[in-house]
Amino acid sequence: MSVAANRVVLVDYDPQWALEFVALAEVLGRYLEQLPVQLEHVGSTSVPSLIAKPILDIDIVLPGENLLPVVTARLESAGYIPEGDLGVPGRYSFKRSGVDVPRTPTRALWPRHHLYAGAVDVPGISHHLIFRDALRRDRQLAAQYGELKQMLAARYPEDVDAYCEAKTEFIRNAVSGALSGV
Numbered sequence: 001m002s003v004a005a006n007r008v009v010l011v012d013y014d015p016q017w018a019l020e021f022v023a024l025a026e027v028l029g030r031y032l033e034q035l036p037v038q039l040e041h042v043g044s045t046s047v048p049s050l051i052a053k054p055i056l057d058i059d060i061v062l063p064g065e066n067l068l069p070v071v072t073a074r075l076e077s078a079g080y081i082p083e084g085d086l087g088v089p090g091r092y093s094f095k096r097s098g099v100d101v102p103r104t105p106t107r108a109l110w111p112r113h114h115l116y117a118g119a120v121d122v123p124g125i126s127h128h129l130i131f132r133d134a135l136r137r138d139r140q141l142a143a144q145y146g147e148l149k150q151m152l153a154a155r156y157p158e159d160v161d162a163y164c165e166a167k168t169e170f171i172r173n174a175v176s177g178a179l180s181g182v
Contacts, residue, residue: 008153008163010051017045020111021056027102028060028115031078032071036063042128043114044149047135051146053160056113059128065119068092072117078102080115091124092117127175134178141174 021041028039043057044050060071072082072092079101080094094115100107118125135142148170156163 006158006160008157008160009053010149010153011054012051013047013049014045014054015048017041017052017054017056017111021046021058024056024058024102024110024113027104027108028058028078031074031102032060035067035070035074037061037067037071037117038120040129040132042132044135044145046132047142049139050135050142051149054112056111057128058113058115059125060115060117061125061129062117062119065090065122068117075115075117085124088124090118090122127171130175130178131171134174145170145174 018041025039025041032039038061040059040061041056042059043055044052045054045056062068062071072094075094076082079097081097083093083095085091086093094117096110096113096115099109101110116125116128120126135145145167148167152163152166156166
């Protein structure tokens, strides 16, 4: 499926996304071998039954920011281009230089994905994990989020930035609720 860069296209949950994450994590894991990092599937594609933009979100969770230069160098060797924090302090973004990134000897073509790295205690990373876990745990919360996403996709079909910004309060409230045990 082709997705225009700034167009909001939501599709039904696809169990293939979990398998695609496993395949990507395996290859990325080879590039990050012997580093104490975790690869986490986050975002809506990581929540069974939730509608999503068909783009995987992957976080490389570091024990501390001191590993970032090593992780960055290894991701560059895999074909990723560092983009900095893109306005989210401590969460570093990497874009692919081609559809065959991460590079493999077979030149596999990979699904669209966003790749981030950051320390486990950075809100831009920890909140991804907290929100994902809250949605997986609470079907009602996931259903409410799905409804919000549909409404916002209808409101902002050509503006993914506005769509994402409009979800912020819901996400912030869900993370706050999870942190406070509500």
